[in-house]
Amino acid sequence: MPWLSIAIAVPLVGAALAAVLPGRPTRLPFALALGATAISAVALVVTAFRFDPGQGMQLVEQATWIESLDVAWRVGVDGMALVLALLTVVLFIAAVAYGVGPRPMTRAAAGLLLLLEGSTLAFFLAEDFFLFYIAFDVTLVAMYFLIALWGEANRRYAALKFFLYTLIGSLPVLLGIIALFLSSEPQTFDMIRLASEQPIAGAGLGASLVFLAFFVGFAIKTPIVPFHTWLPAAHVEAPTVGSVLLAGVLLKMGTYGLVRVNLQMLPEAFAEYALPVALLGLVSVLYGALVALAQSDLKRLIAYTSVNHMGYVVIGVAAAAATGISAEARELAIDGAVLQMVAHGLVTATLFFVAGFIKERAGTRDLGRLGGLFRPMPWYGTLVALAFFASLGLPGLAQFPAELEIFLGAFDVWPALAAVTVVGIVITAALFLLALQRAFMGETPEPLRGLRDLSRREVIAIGPLVVLFVVLGLYPALALDLIDSASWLVGG
Numbered sequence: 001m002p003w004l005s006i007a008i009a010v011p012l013v014g015a016a017l018a019a020v021l022p023g024r025p026t027r028l029p030f031a032l033a034l035g036a037t038a039i040s041a042v043a044l045v046v047t048a049f050r051f052d053p054g055q056g057m058q059l060v061e062q063a064t065w066i067e068s069l070d071v072a073w074r075v076g077v078d079g080m081a082l083v084l085a086l087l088t089v090v091l092f093i094a095a096v097a098y099g100v101g102p103r104p105m106t107r108a109a110a111g112l113l114l115l116l117e118g119s120t121l122a123f124f125l126a127e128d129f130f131l132f133y134i135a136f137d138v139t140l141v142a143m144y145f146l147i148a149l150w151g152e153a154n155r156r157y158a159a160l161k162f163f164l165y166t167l168i169g170s171l172p173v174l175l176g177i178i179a180l181f182l183s184s185e186p187q188t189f190d191m192i193r194l195a196s197e198q199p200i201a202g203a204g205l206g207a208s209l210v211f212l213a214f215f216v217g218f219a220i221k222t223p224i225v226p227f228h229t230w231l232p233a234a235h236v237e238a239p240t241v242g243s244v245l246l247a248g249v250l251l252k253m254g255t256y257g258l259v260r261v262n263l264q265m266l267p268e269a270f271a272e273y274a275l276p277v278a279l280l281g282l283v284s285v286l287y288g289a290l291v292a293l294a295q296s297d298l299k300r301l302i303a304y305t306s307v308n309h310m311g312y313v314v315i316g317v318a319a320a321a322a323t324g325i326s327a328e329a330r331e332l333a334i335d336g337a338v339l340q341m342v343a344h345g346l347v348t349a350t351l352f353f354v355a356g357f358i359k360e361r362a363g364t365r366d367l368g369r370l371g372g373l374f375r376p377m378p379w380y381g382t383l384v385a386l387a388f389f390a391s392l393g394l395p396g397l398a399q400f401p402a403e404l405e406i407f408l409g410a411f412d413v414w415p416a417l418a419a420v421t422v423v424g425i426v427i428t429a430a431l432f433l434l435a436l437q438r439a440f441m442g443e444t445p446e447p448l449r450g451l452r453d454l455s456r457r458e459v460i461a462i463g464p465l466v467v468l469f470v471v472l473g474l475y476p477a478l479a480l481d482l483i484d485s486a487s488w489l490v491g492g
Contacts, residue, residue: 002061003050004075004125007043007085011036011092011118018111029110033096036114040121041089044082051082053484057192060127069181070188074128079483080259080338084124084252087345090464091248092117094349098461100241101150108149113241116142120249124256129177129189136173139250140166143242150239158237165230169220173257176213179206180265195264203272211269214261215277221254222310225284235303240356243299247306248349252341255313259334263321270321278318278414282421284311289427293434298355298365301435302348305391308424309344309399313337315421316406325413333409336402338483339476343398346469347390353462354384358439361451367435372444376451381440383454383466388432390469393425397473 014036021028050059060076077085092113101109116139123135140163148159181187183199200207220227235243262270270277288308295301316337320330357380358373359365374381390397403425411418472479 001046003043003047004059004077005061005073007040007047007089008075008118008121008125010039010043011114011121015111015114015118018107018114021107021110023107027104029107030096030099030105033105033110033113034093037089037092037096037117040117041093044085044089047077048082048086048482051077051079051482053079053481057127060192065128065130069130070186070190071130072128072190073131074190074192075122075125075131076127076192077125080256081124083338083342083479083482084256085121087252087342088117088120088124088249090468091245091345091349094353094461094465095241095245098241098244098353098457100146100239108145112142112145112149116146116245120253123253127191129181129191129194132191133170133174133177136253137167137170139253140170143246143250146242146245147234147238151237151242152239153237154233155237158233161230162234165220165227169217169227171217172213173217176210176217176261179210179213191260191265198265198267200266201268203268207266207269208272211262211266211273214257214266215273218254218257218262219280221257222251222314223254223307224280224311224314225287225307228284228288228307231307232300232303235306235352236297236299240352240359243303243352243356244349247302247352248345251306251310252345255310255317255337255341258314258317259337263317263334267321270318271323274318274322275414277321278315278410278417281311281314281318282417284308284314285421285424286311286427289424289431293427293431296367298358298367298435298439299352301367301431302351302355305351305428305431306344306348308428309340309348309391311424312403312406312421313340313344315410315417316340319406319410319413322413325409329409329412331409332405333412335480335483336405336407336409339472339479340399340402340406342479343390343402343469343472346465346472347387347397347399350383350387350462350465350469351391353458353465354380354387357454357458362448367438369445370439370448371442373440373448373451375444376449377453379453383462384440385436386466386470388436390473392429392432395473396470398469398476400473401476 057076057078063073065071119135119138126132144159144163223231284307288304292301292304316333319333393399393403407418
């Protein structure tokens with residue numbers, strides 16, 4: 001069975017079917033969205049059982065598309081692609097369970113969620129640059145409408161800024177793809193061949209220009225400072241599910257591209273620029289944490305912590321690309337970077353959910369107007385505290401082993417940079433503890449005393465995410481055994 005193709009195709013077919021459902025409010029759109037997402041999840045779980053860790057790219061499914069250009073439907077998995085695809089379906093199941101827009105779920109909401117899911121999976125599983133680029137751009141369209149239709153007061157401005165920034169970022173990626181295609185012999189869009197043959201080898205001017213084209217596009221998507229300015233507005237104005245999917249899944253497309261393309265296909269050029277890229281990662285770590293510390297809006301605070309946490313990923317990838325790093329440290333750095341993608345996806349999605357929960361009840365996310373929430377909402381308060389501790393990297397929770405591996409890998413090649421990076425953890429701990437004190441401790445203001453605690457729908461949406469980031473914190477080998485970077489890092 002072509003399980004990977006099924007995982008991608010079922011949500012896309014579901015998105016098309018959503019358009020022909022009855023227009024009157026029914027539960028059919030919700031049932032369609034949940035059913036399609038569940039089938040996609042089952043296909044990827046089957047793939048995980050068939051997957052052989054340490055064997056590089058495998059389970060490739062291929063069908064000719066445009067023969068004259070060697071464009072084909074090529075999808076496959078290595079450890080990184082598999083864990084990110086699994087993360088994607090987990091977060092989409094949570095998103096569908098929680099819902100977006102009016103309830104019951106509308107046809108438009110179901111269709112856009114499924115379009116976003118199918119295109120995201122196509123991006124992570126693509127082994128053909130033609131499919132890779134199409135999926136990269138289609139995700140922008142789906143997220144644009146999710147923000148513009150169901151976001152907050154300034155949703156149209158935020159949606160337009162998100163779309164234009166990331167569309168502009170996709171253009172240098174397209175130029176880089178064309179350069180790789182024209183340099184290959186025979187010419188091909190096959191990403192497996194391009195990673196193996198590396199038609200633009202070395203670190204000369206041509207390789208540097210292609211590297212920088214890809215890097216700028218993926219840096220905007222990640223986002224890395226100074227390409228991050230679209231992110232806070234998009235998160236603050238997006239609906240809860242839009243923020244969950246943007247932080248949990250779409251930001252990973254940038255760092256995934258850095259590994260899949262820049263690191264695998266242009267390793268010598270990346271080695272040349274490894275330190276400047278790592279320094280940009282360090283700036284993102286410190287800037288994101290410091291600016292988050294100054295925020296009073298809970299959602300904006302979480303958005304800036306995403307800049308901080310994705311900076312760690314960039315440092316890990318850059319360390320893996322550097323010359324002079326030992327094989328053991330390289331494996332630690334890249335394993336930690338990929339694990340951080342997964343951990344950040346789970347933890348930050350949880351944080352955006354809880355920010356949405358309090359806005360629905362209290363009508364605000366302003367920490368200055370909240371207080372004493374532990375009394376009326378003990379379960380909610382406990383959940384928020386756990387998510388805060390996970391995000392600041394507390395041992396026993398998922399981001400701790402990821403960040404530890406990144407630090408150990410980076411320390412082998414840049415000890416001073418790795419030492420300064422630790423400051424970001426201290427600032428992050430301070431900002432989350434301060435937010436916890438302001439919102440949950442002390443006296444409860446009169447308007448907040450009657451707030452209800454977590455609902456069943458909210459627990460169903462968020463419960464699996466909490467379980468996963470606790471399990472990965474206690475037993476990170478569950479993901480690391482799949483990631484198994486040693487083979488695919490060198491183009492296997």
